Amino acid sequence: MITIENLQKRYGKLSVLKDVNVRFEAGRVVSIIGPNGSGKTTMSKCILGMVLPDAGDIKINNQSILKQHAYRSQIGYMPQIGRYPENMKIRQVLNMVRDMRKEVQEIDEELIGLYGLKEMYDKPMGSLSGGTRQKVSAALAFLFNPQILILDEPTAGLDPVSAEILKAKILKEKKRGRLILITSHIMSEIEEVADEVMCLMDGHLKFHETIAALKEQTQENRLSRAIAKIMKEED
């Protein structure tokens, strides 16, 4: 579904993505891991068209997305920190986004319901707690039934019940054939929802394997231990 070929990105002298090649298939949850600053968000932003790579290509369903716009409607994005006009109410934010996507017939309001956002519709974004803001971001990411979801540390700041709701939603959408990319540092969470782990290290693809293969390869039952072992071996 997504093919990344020889992707490179520099910021000035800093080389952030160094010849990354990877392929993600529909109906999978892929966790993108790696130390702080290893290029995870930059790669996600390249897929989203928010950052233009210096070299390489990104294809969705075999079509290059570089300098294209229409494909963006197939992707739902939940940023690490959602930025919204502070004085707009939740209702206004949701209506504004809907107005921009009038062509979409099938709206998915499940998270709006499960998170009780309707009861808070008249609260201005600037008055919301960090977790509630995250809930709005999550609801927006899933709202238009996208084929691909890119979730950047989606459960950070969510209380345990709300995090469980999001994890269940991720698994539900996976069953419907969506591709879901999640950046996360929480190994237990990755183990619960992901099928595959892609690890970036200093802008290089370190590995891209199924969780089952990582455990098998290292003879470890826990993902955190399996990954620690691989990192140690490759040092």
Ligand SMILES: Nc1ncnc2c1ncn2[C@@H]1O[C@H](COP(=O)(O)OP(=O)(O)OP(=O)(O)O)[C@@H](O)[C@H]1O
């Ligand atoms: N707009 C930018 N201008 C200059 N440097 C940038 C820019 N965006 C990111 N970088 C740098 O690129 C590197 C990779 O950043 P990126 O946000 O992709 O890392 P990350 O793996 O997502 O990190 P984290 O786990 O901390 O979220 C970092 O050194 C960062 O400072």
